[in-house]
Structures are given as structure tokens and as C-alpha cells.
Amino acid sequence: MNPISFLVLAFLSSDPSMQKSIDPAQLKFGDLPFHSHKTLIWEVLGKTTETPVYYECGFFSEDEQGMAFYELRYPDAIWIGNGTDGYYLNKLNFDAQGKIILHYQNFSFSGKTSQKELENFFDQKSSPIRTSETKELEWTGLPFENRDDGCHFYFERGKLVKFEYWTSC
Numbered sequence: 001m002n003p004i005s006f007l008v009l010a011f012l013s014s015d016p017s018m019q020k021s022i023d024p025a026q027l028k029f030g031d032l033p034f035h036s037h038k039t040l041i042w043e044v045l046g047k048t049t050e051t052p053v054y055y056e057c058g059f060f061s062e063d064e065q066g067m068a069f070y071e072l073r074y075p076d077a078i079w080i081g082n083g084t085d086g087y088y089l090n091k092l093n094f095d096a097q098g099k100i101i102l103h104y105q106n107f108s109f110s111g112k113t114s115q116k117e118l119e120n121f122f123d124q125k126s127s128p129i130r131t132s133e134t135k136e137l138e139w140t141g142l143p144f145e146n147r148d149d150g151c152h153f154y155f156e157r158g159k160l161v162k163f164e165y166w167t168s169c
Contacts, residue, residue: 020124021145027089028103029077034089034165041072041079041087048072053080059149059167076100080165092163102163109153113160118153126155141166 027034032044042048050070055061060069060080072079072087076095081087094100094111102109107121115138119125126138143150154162 020122021143022104022122022151024144024147024149024151026105027151029089029092030101032089035086036079036089037086038072038081038083045072045074045077048074057169088165089163090165094160094162096159109160109163111160115155115158115160118155118160126153 024034030044032041038050049072051073053060053069053071055069057064059065062068067082067084069080069082071090076093077089077100078091079087080090092100092102094102094109094113096111098110098112100110109118115126118140122140122142124140124142126140138155140153140155141150142153149165149167152162152164152166153160154164
């Protein structure tokens with residue numbers, strides 16, 4: 001089992017009553033809700049190519065769900081989904097200048113957001129994670145309320161660098 005899978009498994013197998021959860025309906029990237037339709041994404045971010053994705057299992061597995069899924073790729077954001085189920089913000093890379101912003105309730109997350117600020121907001125500590133042989137980050141994983149999916153926030157040198165949507169396999 002690779003280190004990332006082990007951490008995700010540990011995160012999900014811990015006592016759910018001790019975990020903070022968030023409401024994905026309150027997540028917004030600019031004017032786009034976390035779960036959006038392709039036409040709205042294209043209206044706000046511009047048209048891009050729909051790239052097919054192939055996952056062996058999970059929410060975006062063609063075999064399990066019986067339908068194809070696609071990515072809409074932009075310089076700082078990737079959306080995943082299809083015309084039937086809509087698209088989910090899958091990845092968001094934050095810039096150090098704080099121009100890329102993710103909103104949740106009354107809080108705005110950007111590349112200027114410190115690890116401590118996010119930990120205090122969600123009342124949850126981050127943990128170290130090695131993403132490659134040379135790169136170590138800190139991360140905070142949060143499940144979505146009453147669902148089997150969630151999100152991860154990644155930090156480098158104490159600042160927020162990435163948001164990722166996560167689904168179980």
C-alpha cells in the first residue's frame with residue numbers, strides 16, 4: 001500500500017464523531033459552486049476540451065457508474081464529471097499572490113492562507129505527507145457532511161498550495 005493510500009485509509013477509518021465535516025454546497029471557486037454544470041463553467045472560465053478520464057473504481061469510474069466521465073482542464077483548476085451528473089471541482093492550485101480563491105461559508109482560502117489559519121477555521125491539525133521522493137507537504141483532509149467523499153487541503157512552507165476533491169474507491 002502506498003503512503004497516500006495508507007493516510008487516506010487512516011483518515012477514513014478513524015472515529016467519524018471526532019472528525020470535522022464540511023458542507024460541499026457552501027464551497028465556491030469564484031462564482032462557481034463546487035458542483036456545477038458544464039455550461040456555467042464554460043460561461044465563467046471559457047470553453048476548454050473535455051478530456052476522457054478512466055478510473056478503475058469510485059464515483060468517476062465508467063465501469064461502476066455506467067457512464068463516461070471527463071475533465072475540464074484550466075491553468076489552475078480541473079473539473080471532473082459529465083453532462084448527466086454535472087462537474088465537481090477536482091483540483092485547484094493556489095498562487096502565492098492570492099488571486100486564486102476558494103470560498104467556504106464566510107472564509108476565503110488563497111495562496112496567502114496560512115496552515116494555522118485553515119487549521120483554526122476547521123479546528124483540525126494538518127499532517128505531513130510525502131508526494132514524491134523529494135517533496136513533502138502538510139495536508140488536512142475533511143469529509144463532506146453525510147457523504148463518502150471529501151476534500152484535502154495541501155500546504156507547502158506553511159501556505160496553502162492546493163485543494164483536491166477526494167472520493168472513495
